[in-house]
Amino acid sequence: MDISILVNLTYIAASILFIVGLKMLGSPDTARQGNFLSASGMLLAVVITLLDQNIIDYRFIACALIAGSIVGYFAATKVQMTSMPEMVAIFNGFGGIASLLVGSAEYVVSPLDNSALMGAIYFTVLIGGLTFTGSLIAYGKLSEIISGKPFLYKGQQFVNGLILLAILLVGINMLFIQGMISPNQTLILLISLAFLLGVLFVIPIGGADMPVVIALLNSFSGLAACAAGFVITNNVLIVAGSLVGASGLILTNIMCKAMNRSLANVLFSGFGAVSETNSGGGEKQGEVSPINAQDAYLILEAASSVLIVPGYGMAVAQAQHAVRELGELLEANGAEVKYAIHPVAGRMPGHMNVLLAEANVSYDVLVEPEDVNPIMETVDVCMVIGANDVVNPDAKENEGSPIYGMPIIEVDNSKTVFVLKRSMASGFAGIQNPLFFKSNSRMLFGDAKETVSTLVSEFKG
């Protein structure tokens, strides 16, 4: 009895460490210590759990712990910062499958007539399973193993409806009328349906909407852990899981607001496919004015304020280091340099911030759209590097546009806009961008990294 009190007191201590750790993650100055506190909480919870008297054999636990830690260590230390979105996606998935396995492990030894326990297992397996396959699909899309385009088919809603109905029926069978099918069949059926739901839930969502999906899957991985807490009646799982669930939901909400779309719209509309039909075959909007790097350099050299607007294209081209170098040269040349970062730029919340941090850009020159839009008229040059939809003036001007109403970085109000772009192919969502045709826009075609490096060498020149 004594040991169980000690265990529970330790779980309280671990919960406090998680809460304080998360709080400290809220400021760049304390974030690192916060993460450390949260990790100490985890270590404490794991170590005290190992003292549990019901554990019969430690060999399997030890092997799995060591193997998992080694895999986690190498994954975390080897991953490139540009691959961070898929890394976070796959870790979410592992959390989900772990919760599913815990739920299943308890199911095979639990009394079937305990409805509360069955309900908890049901939700653990369901949420864990859909988090797992959903994350794998997100991983595939982000690492371009599978196409990032939204995948839509006829009758999609109907098929999804059928699966949800089947999941509901399995739940009723599990909770209220056992015996229609054997317990093992019930479990396998539930796992399969959860897996299927995860795949079908993420597959119609396009790459540009991935920040929403990752934040949502993050939330689900927490909720799965929380549900597992109900299965094994363990407070620390419930506290930690629901903290993560809440944080993921808030991030999801922030991402949706930044796109002026509801969560339902992101999940069910297959954005790219819808917009293709809406834009009516892409009518010509005028001629673009290309510019070469030499002329761009002359304009930059004379500029006294420069705003850099990075997007996913900067990540793809791995241009962040060259961009930082250009920024430093511009500053040395007497210009004020800021980086405007849209909340949904890139493939996960905060993606651009991480890349620029990696390239040693100080975080106090990173600004948000609402900070720069009011002073946009005073900016001499905006450099749009691999961003498209987040600077599309259609969001303000064209009511027929699928992105109408989305808050954007209003670069078209600045004196000169340089758009670094590989070619004139339309952006991810397939929407025309009238920014390219404005009289103050100049197109710098080519690979973003090469273009920026050319500008850097012109400055050093």
Add this chain to the structure above:
Amino acid sequence: MESQIILLVFILVLSIFLGVELITKVPSTLHTPLMSGANAISGITLVGAILSSGSSELTTIILGTLAVFFASINVVGGYLVTNRMLGMFKKK
């Protein structure tokens, strides 16, 4: 049993409100580390996995051991990668 579940639900509701209060204040610069740090916390399911893995029933041991493996990737990888990212956030 019933009173225990009510207690757990009570904890759940309070934690969700606490989570909402904590996270609303995080600046967008830190969204990625926040997400991966939170993700590491969701690996707390490791605690449940360890208990299952130490059971006497063979199926439970197998499933639990697999769970320990995946959860520890999530925990170790999640914290390390968050730490690595946060190490890069510098102010001039």
